[in-house]
Amino acid sequence: MSQFLQFLVTNVTSFLLQPSVLTILAFIFILLFKWYSILPNGNTKKNSPPSPPKLPIIGNLHQLGLQPHRSLQTLAQRHGPLMLLHFGSVPVLVVSSADAAQEIMKTRDLNFADRPKSGISEKLLYNYKDVASAPYGEYWRQMKSILVLHLLSNKRVQSFCSVRKEETFLMIDKIKESCSSSSVNLSEIFAKLTNDVVCRVALGKKYGEGEGRKKFKELLGEFAELLGAINVGDYIPSLAWLNRANGFDAKAEKVAKQLDDFLEGVIEEHINCQKKGDHDRGFTFSQENEDQKDFVDILLWIQEENVIGFPVDRDSIKALILDAFAAGTDTTYTVLEWTMTELIRHPEMMKKVQNEVREIAGNKKDITEDDLDKMHYLKAIIKETLRLHPPIPLLVPRKSIQDAKIHGYDIAAGTQVIINVWTIGKDPTLWDEPEEFQPESFLTSSIDFKGHDFQLIPFGAGRRGCPGISFAITTIELVMANLVRNFEWTLPDGAIGKDLDMTESTGLTIHRKFPLMAIATPYFG
Known part of the structure; x- marks a missing residue:
């Protein structure tokens, strides 16, 4: 039995030390760490605005329609005047109330004074x-x-x-x-x-x-x-x-x-x-x-x-x-x-x-x-x-x-x-x-x-x-x-x-x- 255990430990250790296996384990560890960080008892929990469901790759782009101002109004009626969408991989905050607009354009105007890049x-x-x-x-x-x-x-x-x-x-x-x-x-x-x-x-x-x-x-x-x-x-x-x-x-x-x-x-x-x-x-x-x-x-x-x-x-x-x-x-x-x-x-x-x-x-x-x-x-x-x-x-x-x-x-x-x-x-x-x-x-x-x-x-x-x-x-x-x-x-x-x-x-x-x-x-x- 001791020889079997020694054989098992030796082979498992050899397997785990392979570069490809180490890479996979490291990736799993990172995912677990990130998952833990967003749990309620994590230290970096974010309180994000409400978001409608999104699709892979395109996010919420499909929900804009031919008249985005009307489509976004409909979404805001369901999710609130501050709503987080994703256009592809880009997070987009949609503001649909006067007090939130004042917060963005007056109270915190300097922080929101930049423009996104556009081709x-x-x-x-x-x-x-x-x-x-x-x-x-x-x-x-x-x-x-x-x-x-x-x-x-x-x-x-x-x-x-x-x-x-x-x-x-x-x-x-x-x-x-x-x-x-x-x-x-x-x-x-x-x-x-x-x-x-x-x-x-x-x-x-x-x-x-x-x-x-x-x-x-x-x-x-x-x-x-x-x-x-x-x-x-x-x-x-x-x-x-x-x-x-x-x-x-x-x-x-x-x-x-x-x-x-x-x-x-x-x-x-x-x-x-x-x-x-x-x-x-x-x-x-x-x-x-x-x-x-x-x-x-x-x-x-x-x-x-x-x-x-x-x-x-x-x-x-x-x-x-x-x-x-x-x-x-x-x-x-x-x-x-x-x-x-x-x-x-x-x-x-x-x-x-x-x-x-x-x-x-x-x-x-x-x-x-x-x-x-x-x-x-x-x-x-x-x-x-x-x-x-x-x-x-x-x-x-x-x-x-x-x-x-x-x-x-x-x-x-x-x-x-x-x-x-x-x-x-x-x-x-x-x-x-x-x-x-x-x-x-x-x-x-x-x-x-x-x-x-x-x-x-x-x-x-x-x-x-x-x-x-x-x-x-x-x-x-x-x-x-x-x-x-x-x-x-x-x-x-x-x-x-x-x-x-x-x-x-x-x-x-x-x-x-x-x-x-x-x-x-x-x-x-």
Whole structure:
């Protein structure tokens, strides 16, 4: 028996000491250690937010659907206003309440000021050299200071008053010319207006007129579409090859190249005008005449004079210009489209705002920006539109820099954070009859959309809040005031408001799926 035991011990020991066996045992030991560490009596237990069941590899990606803001609202109703999903291997915290949003964007704003990496932003936005997608850090701070101080300050916004006025009056004239024969496509009119305003403000003139207009418009549409697409490679790296197989990467590279060629041409045109001393065009760089220049002028001046003490290269200039188009065209046009949609659906509210605007305008043919401060009901209508139809229902994702605790839940560093402002705007604990369009509620409320009231944050808040709020809202108010002042509005073919199709589009910016067609009758009162 002793010989048998000696034989057994010798052979078992020899077996256990084999490298492959030792590797397997070590792996089992690590698994057991990790399992023990998450047991109730372990020292590193995490209190994670509630999570719906997930599938292997893709996690919860299959639950997003074609309209993620609605799908995430449904999930939040089951799992709570703080919910942890997994997009592939990436943890994603979905925030669906105002108090949790305030915790993220105000109380712990610094910890959630970073952006996750995105293959699309890397391709289209010059390797994250814009403000919206740049990682949190010194570069981002310097670029944002350029936007806030030199491009989107109140002084600069006011300096573009004549551009907004001219383009708005051109829009009114165009509607008057076409309304006598047929209905007008307001969606198309709004898209052209916002594009023309941003082109003149950012680039100095309208681009894409005539034969090239359609191509330029389509290019900007593809740009916005790509920015709103889900890149599977960002969440499941092993499936990144799908983007090459289905042509997604090729399309992104093509659009990036076409945009780069266009912006290079714009910058070279500005530089050549400067060299020629085109003073009529205003290309002499100086602090004194800064408010007479477009975005490209200012950016070239900052680069040449090293105004901020921080190098600004050509790619940074192009990335900031693209930020202006991404934030200033599609979102503004979307708010205009939904505002007119709601007014046509509610003729009694249309009549009320028309009376307000026409009374303030008096005998004046056109509304100017000096009149807007008195139009309280118009401002309430725009706020209510932003509540029901935020142009970007899911704010651009943030990323946690360090571990944090939010409302008692442990949030790991590197977690992406999506704030569902569409759901917050329909929270029945915050709003009476939240599905109804009721602008009157804002007439007696101090709630605003500038990032201080987290019940209404269509432009975000905190460090990552949109710096272009003033520019966008001034344009929206001026356009809407002139539309309701100059025309009576009805639907084609005798349709009434309740017949209006309210189906939403898909993508980053949510506008109408079908164009808004309406009949405009000039008002001569």
